[in-house]
Amino acid sequence: MGLILDYMASTSDGKVKAYDSQKRFIDDFELDTFGEFDDHKYGEQPKDKSLLYAEDKPSKVPHIEIKSKDILSRKGKSRFKYFLDGTRHVYKVGDIAIDGTVYPLAVGQIIVGYCGRDGRDIKNGQFKRTIVLAVPRQWDLNHQGNNFFRRQCEEINKRIGETLLSSKFGLHFDYVIPYGVESSSVQELGRNKYLRLATACIQNEMLDQERLLVQELVMGGIISDNYAMLIKDGSIEYKKDFTNRPDADLANAKFTSNFRDVVGVSKMFDPELLSKREPRIGTMIAELPPMHRTRAYRYIHEGKSYCVWYLRLRDTFNRSNNYADIVKVEMFMPFDKNKESSLINSISAHLINEAYPVCYGQDARWANHLYPIHITERFCKSMFIDEKLIIRVI
DSSP, rough: HHHHHHHHHHTTSSSEEEEEEEEEEEEEEOOOOOOOSSOOOOOBOSHHHHHHHHBSSOOOOOOEEEOOOHHHHTTTTEEEEEEEEEEEEEEEEEEEEEEEEEEEEEEEEEEEEEEETTTEEEEEEEEEEEEEEEEGGGGGGGGHHHHHHHHHHHHHHHHHTTTTTHTTEEEOOEEEEEEEHHHHHHHTTTTTHHHHHHHHHHHHHHHHHHHHHHHHHHHHTOSSSTTSSEEEEEEEOGGGGGGGGGGGGGOOOHHHHHTTTTEHHHHSSOOOTTTTTOOTHHHHHHHHOTTTEEEOOOEEETEEEEEEEEOOOOOOTOOTTTTTTEEEEEEETTTOOOOOOHHHHHHHHHHHHOOSSOTTTTTTTTOOOOOOHHHHHHHHHTTTOHHHHHHHHO
């Protein structure tokens, strides 16, 4: 067995049994904890009907054209200067048995980073690597709480420090994160339910690190106004159940100021997300002509208000499905204000320009991709440390 399993078995007075695993890698499709979409829940319905739309001049027709002259006039003048993405690899360590139940352990290697634009060039920016160990909460046999898991992380790092993995490669764990295994949280997960919960903790940590990086960029004055905006790959709708941190660490006031100049762009979205408000929304999105957008809708969730619209980036030949070149666009917005329709059109025009040149053949999602995001993904993925080093530990 590896260092982690040996440590857990040897420090539990026989109350924890460890079992090694020959399978060290977890395929993404086996661990799609959240389903196939970036968005997962219906939002609340605004009580004031005048707040159903998020723009000041909502169109009477469902499809709004982004005119060619507006797209061309913004070439080389993008208001987007920064592009952020997060990625992860998950490894299964093995299993431990506590009180007759066998729980999996998982290690996550997380990379969160951004690239910036310098003139017409996309330059590599900065990245942060986080390595976490997801363990069942039941490992805390004496119910000591978060301090227990912090101490275990320190002890595991101390033991790694006695090996060449630390002195030569700088390998260490940033966090030991407990995942909940209460009956209410696992009854719907089915096969591999505990492994899904472990992976959810790792996914949550990636989302937290993305949010903290945005906060760092804002506080550093890098993201500053409407002409130094950031595109985040994926939804900006952070949920309380998708975080490993208490609300106080990522407070509403910080969210409001940090995400003022951030646009979230999702390649994978639920086309029926707004069906309670717009019964034909799925059809409206599927029938979007090239370089057209839907109306912008107000979406409310967990006390935050978002501006959401859908945009077809290009006229893709022989697309795989009717949503293949459409993205969902999100911006944070105050409850008492609407976004200007002219601003939404301007951002849409910039996004269409960001879609070119395409990364055709380099990514299965190329039709929905924004090219700078594609570059940022490649940058982040290039920063993974060799998984053989992690396997040596686990």
